[in-house]
Amino acid sequence: MTRRTAWFMAAALVAALGATTARAEEKLEIFSWWAGDEGPALQALLDRYAAQNPTIKVVNSTVTGGSGVNARAVLKTRMLGGDPPDSFQVHAGQELIGTWVVANRMEDLSGLFRSEGWLKQFPPGLIALLSAKGGIWSVPVNIHRSNVMWYVPANLQKWGVQPPKTWDEFIATCAVLQGKGLKAPLAVGENWTVNHLWESVALGVLGPEGWSGLWTGKVRMDHPKVVKVWETFGKVLDCTNADASGLSWQQATDRMLKGDAAFNIMGDWAAGYMSTTLKLVPGEGFGWAPAPGTGGTFMMLSDSFGLPKGVKHHDAAVKWLKLLGSREGQDIFNPLKGSIAARLDSDLGKYNAYLVSAAKDWKTNTVVGSLAHGAVAPEAFASQFGTVMEIYLGSKNPQAAASAARAIADQVGLGK
Amino acid sequence: MKRQRASQLTSFLVVLPSLLLVGIFVYGFIGRTVLTSLSDWGRDPTQALALSPVTRFVGLDNYRQLFTGIIDGRFRQDLVSTVFFTVFFLAGCLGVGLLLAILIDHKPRGEAVFRSVYLFPFALSFVVTGTIWRWLLQPSGGLNQLPPLVGLPAGEFTWLTSRQQIWRFDWNAMPVALAVFGGLAMALLAVVDLRGHRREPRRRRRGLVAAAASVALLAWAAVWGRGWAPLPFGELHGFNLAFIGIVVASVWQMAGYTMALYLAGLSGIPEELREAATVEGASGWQLYSRVILPLLAPITLSAMIVLGHISLKIFDLVFAMAGPDNAYTDVPALLMYITTFRGNQFAKGAAIGTILLVLVALIVVPYLRSQLRREVDR
Numbered sequence: 001m002t003r004r005t006a007w008f009m010a011a012a013l014v015a016a017l018g019a020t021t022a023r024a025e026e027k028l029e030i031f032s033w034w035a036g037d038e039g040p041a042l043q044a045l046l047d048r049y050a051a052q053n054p055t056i057k058v059v060n061s062t063v064t065g066g067s068g069v070n071a072r073a074v075l076k077t078r079m080l081g082g083d084p085p086d087s088f089q090v091h092a093g094q095e096l097i098g099t100w101v102v103a104n105r106m107e108d109l110s111g112l113f114r115s116e117g118w119l120k121q122f123p124p125g126l127i128a129l130l131s132a133k134g135g136i137w138s139v140p141v142n143i144h145r146s147n148v149m150w151y152v153p154a155n156l157q158k159w160g161v162q163p164p165k166t167w168d169e170f171i172a173t174c175a176v177l178q179g180k181g182l183k184a185p186l187a188v189g190e191n192w193t194v195n196h197l198w199e200s201v202a203l204g205v206l207g208p209e210g211w212s213g214l215w216t217g218k219v220r221m222d223h224p225k226v227v228k229v230w231e232t233f234g235k236v237l238d239c240t241n242a243d244a245s246g247l248s249w250q251q252a253t254d255r256m257l258k259g260d261a262a263f264n265i266m267g268d269w270a271a272g273y274m275s276t277t278l279k280l281v282p283g284e285g286f287g288w289a290p291a292p293g294t295g296g297t298f299m300m301l302s303d304s305f306g307l308p309k310g311v312k313h314h315d316a317a318v319k320w321l322k323l324l325g326s327r328e329g330q331d332i333f334n335p336l337k338g339s340i341a342a343r344l345d346s347d348l349g350k351y352n353a354y355l356v357s358a359a360k361d362w363k364t365n366t367v368v369g370s371l372a373h374g375a376v377a378p379e380a381f382a383s384q385f386g387t388v389m390e391i392y393l394g395s396k397n398p399q400a401a402a403s404a405a406r407a408i409a410d411q412v413g414l415g416k
Numbered sequence: 417m418k419r420q421r422a423s424q425l426t427s428f429l430v431v432l433p434s435l436l437l438v439g440i441f442v443y444g445f446i447g448r449t450v451l452t453s454l455s456d457w458g459r460d461p462t463q464a465l466a467l468s469p470v471t472r473f474v475g476l477d478n479y480r481q482l483f484t485g486i487i488d489g490r491f492r493q494d495l496v497s498t499v500f501f502t503v504f505f506l507a508g509c510l511g512v513g514l515l516l517a518i519l520i521d522h523k524p525r526g527e528a529v530f531r532s533v534y535l536f537p538f539a540l541s542f543v544v545t546g547t548i549w550r551w552l553l554q555p556s557g558g559l560n561q562l563p564p565l566v567g568l569p570a571g572e573f574t575w576l577t578s579r580q581q582i583w584r585f586d587w588n589a590m591p592v593a594l595a596v597f598g599g600l601a602m603a604l605l606a607v608v609d610l611r612g613h614r615r616e617p618r619r620r621r622r623g624l625v626a627a628a629a630s631v632a633l634l635a636w637a638a639v640w641g642r643g644w645a646p647l648p649f650g651e652l653h654g655f656n657l658a659f660i661g662i663v664v665a666s667v668w669q670m671a672g673y674t675m676a677l678y679l680a681g682l683s684g685i686p687e688e689l690r691e692a693a694t695v696e697g698a699s700g701w702q703l704y705s706r707v708i709l710p711l712l713a714p715i716t717l718s719a720m721i722v723l724g725h726i727s728l729k730i731f732d733l734v735f736a737m738a739g740p741d742n743a744y745t746d747v748p749a750l751l752m753y754i755t756t757f758r759g760n761q762f763a764k765g766a767a768i769g770t771i772l773l774v775l776v777a778l779i780v781v782p783y784l785r786s787q788l789r790r791e792v793d794r
C-alpha cells in the first residue's frame with residue numbers, strides 16, 4: 001500500500017468515527033433478565049418508549065437466566081465498578097432495599113410517585129413493601145401471585161374432592177386421594193419450587209400478620225408457631241412425589257394436568273404456561289384457588305425498575321420509569337407477559353379470565369410479599385434459606401430447621 | 417562483555433511485560449483476595465455494595481466460621497465431597513487411561529482411529545460435556561433407558577438428583593482423625609529416614625523431627641483431642657451418590673488425556689527391556705507390574721498433579737451438570753461463586769477461594785520444587 005492510500009484510509013476512518021460521535025444522541029441503557037418467552041413483552045414496552053422519545057437510543061443489556069440469577073451477578077460487578085446501568089430490573093422489595101438501598105446506591109423516587117399520582121394508583125400494601133428509610137425505591141411493572149393452587153376441575157369431580165381451604169383439610173384430602181390410588185396428590189419440582197411451597201404453607205399457618213412479623217423481627221424464626229410451620233410442611237411433603245428434584249416447574253404442572261397429581265402450588269406464571277403454551281381454557285382446562293389457608297391474602301412478587309445514583313442518562317431513565325408506571329405502559333406489557341398490572345385502574349378487557357380474577361383479588365385482598373422471589377427478605381437471608389431447607393429435608397427435624405433459620409436471621413440482622 | 421550485558425538487558429526487557437502483567441493480575445489479585453478474606457466485607461449490608469465500602473479487619477474469623485461455625489456446614493460437606501471426587505476422578509482417569517494406552521500400545525488395526533476417538537472428549541469444554549451428560553443422566557431418560565434395550569428393567573438410580581449419602585462420619589471426629597493420620601504419617605517418615613539413612617545428617621535430622629511430631633500428634637489425639645468438639649452438635653458428612661454422575665462425566669473427558677500421556681511413556685520404553693524381561697521368564701502380568709508400571713511412575717505422578725488440581729478447582733462441569741442450586745453436588749468453587757455473588761458475602765467468598773488456593777498449592781508446589789531441583793541437579 002502506498003503512503004497516499006494509507007493517508008486516505010486513515011482520514012476516512014477518522015471521518016467515520018467523527019460522524020458517529022458527532023450525532024451526540026442521547027442513550028438509555030436498561031439492564032434486565034427478560035428473554036425468551038418474556039422478550040416480546042419487554043420489546044413492546046421498548047417500542048412504545050422509542051415512539052415517545054424518537055431521539056433516545058435504547059440499549060437493552062439482557063443477561064438471561066430465570067429470576068435474574070445470572071443478571072444479579074453481572075449487575076453487582078458493574079455497580080461495584082462504578083458503572084451503573086441507567087435503570088435495572090430487580091424484584092420489588094428487599095432484594096432491592098436490602099442490597100442497594102441500604103448501601104446508598106439508589107435514588108429516592110417518592111417525588112416521582114407523588115408527581116405521577118402513583119400513591120393512589122398502587123395498593124398501600126405494595127407501597128409499604130417498596131418503601132424503606134422514608135423513601136420509595138422502585139417502580140413496579142407487574143404483579144405475580146405466589147400463593148395459588150392449581151387443579152383440573154374435571155379430575156377433582158371424578159375423585160369427589162373439593163379444593164381444601166386450610167392445610168389440615170389439605171392433609172385430610174391428601175389421605176382420601178392416596179386411598180383412591182393417587183400416590184402423590186401434590187406435584188412439586190426442583191429446589192426453588194419446594195421453597196415456593198414452603199412460603200404458602202407458612203402463610204397458611206401463620207396468617208398475614210405472622211408472616212409479615214417474620215421479616216420485621218417481631219416473630220422469631222424459632223418461635224413455636226414457626227416450628228409448627230415446619231411440622232405441617234413435613235406432613236405436606238409426605239403428599240408429594242419422590243422424584244421432585246429432577247423436575248422443572250413446568251413438568252410438575254404437567255403431572256397435575258395429566259392426572260398423576262391432584263394439586264400443584266405455583267405462582268400464576270403457570271396460568272401463562274397453561275393458557276398460552278398448552279392452549280388450555282382457564283376455568284375448564286385448569287382451575288385455581290388460593291393456596292390452603294391463604295384465602296383473602298395476595299402474596300405478591302413484582303418485577304420493578306429502579307434508578308441508581310450517578311447514572312449517565314438521568315432524564316432518559318426518568319422518562320422510562322414514567323412509562324413503566326403509567327396505565328398505558330402497564331397494559332401494554334402485562335397481557336403479553338401473563339401477569340397483572342400493579343396499578344388498580346388497569347383496563348381488564350385486555351386480560352384473560354385468570355388474570356381478571358387475579359386483578360380483582362389484587363384490589364381487595366391483604367397484600368404480603370414473597371420470600372422465594374425476593375420481596376420480603378434481603379439477599380443475604382434468601383440465598384441461605386436453601387441451606388435451611390436442605391437441613392430440614394436431610395433431617396426431617398422441624399426444630400433443627402427453625403434453629404438454623406434463626407441463626408441465619410441473626411447473622412444477617414433480619415428485621416433491623 | 418558489553419554484548420553479553422546488552423543481550424541480558426534485552427532478554428530482561430522482553431520478559432518484563434509478562435512479569436508485570438502476571439505480577440499484577442495473578443499475584444496482585446491473589447494478595448488482594450487474601451486481604452479481603454481477613455476483613456468483614458459483606459457482613460454489613462450497608463457497606464457491602466456501597467460505592468466505597470468501609471470494612472474492618474477481623475483476622476481469621478471467616479476461616480474459623482467456615483470450619484467450625486454452625487451455618488457453614490455446606491462448606492464442610494463441599495470439602496469432603498471434593499476429597500472423594502478427587503480420589504475417584506484420579507483413580508478413574510489413571511486406570512482407564514492406562515488400560516486404553518496398553519490396549520492401543522499393542523497396535524491393533526485402526527490404531528490411529530481408536531486413538532483419535534478416545535482423545536476427542538478432551539477437546540470439548542467442560543460446559544459442553546456437562547450439558548451432554550446432564551441429558552444422559554436424567555432419571556427418566558438417557559442412561560436409565562439402556563437396560564430395556566437388552567430386556568432388563570429400566571434403571572432406577574436417580575443420578576444427579578440423588579439425595580443419598582454413604583460412608584458418613586461426624587465432623588467432630590475430624591480433628592482426632594486428622595491428628596492420628598498425621599501422627600502415623602510422620603511415624604512412617606521417621607522410620608524410613610532413621611532406618612535407612614542414619615548416616616546422612618540431613619535425613620537423620622528430618623527423621624528425628626518427624627518422630628517428635630508424630631509423638632506429639634498422637635499424644636494430643638489420645639489425651640486432649642478426644643474432649644474437644646469443634647461443633648456444638650454432631651454434623652454428618654459423607655460421599656454423596658449424586659457425585660457418581662459427575663465422576664463418570666469427568667473421567668469420560670479426561671481419560672483420553674491420561675491415555676495420551678501413557679502412550680508417550682510406553683513408546684519411550686525400549687524394546688530391549690521388554691525382551692530382556694520376557695527372556696528372564698516374566699509372565700505378562702509380571703512384565704507390566706515389575707517393569708513397565710514402575711517406568712511409568714514419573715508420568716503417573718505428573719498426571720496426578722494435573723488431574724488433581726483440575727478436580728480441586730472444578731466449577732464449570734458441576735455448574736453445567738447440576739446447576740448451582742443442587743446442594744448434593746456442591747463443590748467449594750461453586751460455593752465461592754454463590755457466597756460472593758448471590759449472598760454478597762465478599763470476605764467469606766474470598767476465604768473459600770484462599771482455602772482452595774492453599775489446597776492446590778499443597779499439591780503443586782512440592783511437585784514444582786522437586787522438578788526444579790532435578791533440573792538444577794542435572
